[in-house]
Amino acid sequence: MRASEFVNESSKIRQGAKHALPGLTINKGLDNNNNPYLAYRFGVALAAAPRGDMEPNNEIGSNFTMIDYTDAGAEIRKHAEKVMGQPSSKKTSSDSCELDSVNKTSPVATRPKDHRKK
Numbered sequence: 001m002r003a004s005e006f007v008n009e010s011s012k013i014r015q016g017a018k019h020a021l022p023g024l025t026i027n028k029g030l031d032n033n034n035n036p037y038l039a040y041r042f043g044v045a046l047a048a049a050p051r052g053d054m055e056p057n058n059e060i061g062s063n064f065t066m067i068d069y070t071d072a073g074a075e076i077r078k079h080a081e082k083v084m085g086q087p088s089s090k091k092t093s094s095d096s097c098e099l100d101s102v103n104k105t106s107p108v109a110t111r112p113k114d115h116r117k118k
Contacts, residue, residue, distance in 0.1 A: 059091070068094070 013024070030039045041056070048054050066088075068074035081088055098104065 013021075018024075027042070030042050032039045045054055045056075066077055068077060077088070080086075
């Protein structure tokens with residue numbers, strides 16, 4: 001069997017498919033190749049529909065996100081942004097702290113001491 005017999009490179013939908021797929025719709029703005037995150041968010045909106053609601057965008061979304069752990073890392077990022085002409089926007093402060101609601105003790109039980117004599 002030749003590939004041309006089962007691979008259809010045509011940009012048109014075949015008549016057989018048109019008859020077999022009633023209500024077929026195409027959303028050109030939801031390009032799974034160029035913006036898979038937007039297509040994913042659309043899927044989430046489908047799951048919440050028709051009674052649920054969601055925000056169409058969120059704070060991070062599919063945007064490239066980086067964290068500057070060190071001053072050297074920030075310098076590298078800023079240089080790459082300058083070279084590529086890609087400005088960034090700072091979303092959090094440079095300081096890091098844990099909230100009181102964060103568990104600071106391990107949930108793993110401590111091992112009992114071995115009371116056997118050696």
